[in-house]
Amino acid sequence: QVQLVESGGGLAQAGDSLRLSCAASGLTFSSYTMGWFRQAPGKEREFVAAIRWSGGSPVYADSVKGRFTISRDNAKNTVYLQMNSLKPEDTAVYYCAAGMAFNDIRVGTPQIWGQGTQVTVSS
16 A cells, blocks of 8 residues: 655744654655645645655755755655744645656646645744
8 A cells, every 4th residue: 555654743833843754655665756745724735845766956945945955765765854944834734745757746746645744833
């Protein structure tokens, strides 16, 4: 069974840091581009970050560039999102996703989605 399971969400105050993890199973993890998306209440899901199978050349949304870092450990089948300097506008459900091609993630059409983890940032 192919599965992506996110963890690490929770409550934070503005300026705090959180690290999200996404554990993959049932797929050849190292073959996939991995990404993070988020959906705030009343808004559409949006791209946050993506990382290629090799771990090189990550890409970020402008809204998180310089604050968030995506990384992966292919030995652990896990992708991470380190979120620093959190802002109230980062409040959203964060989703992990896997795509066979980098563009699958970049345009928001990955083959596999996680169930999401809530991040709430208070001011």
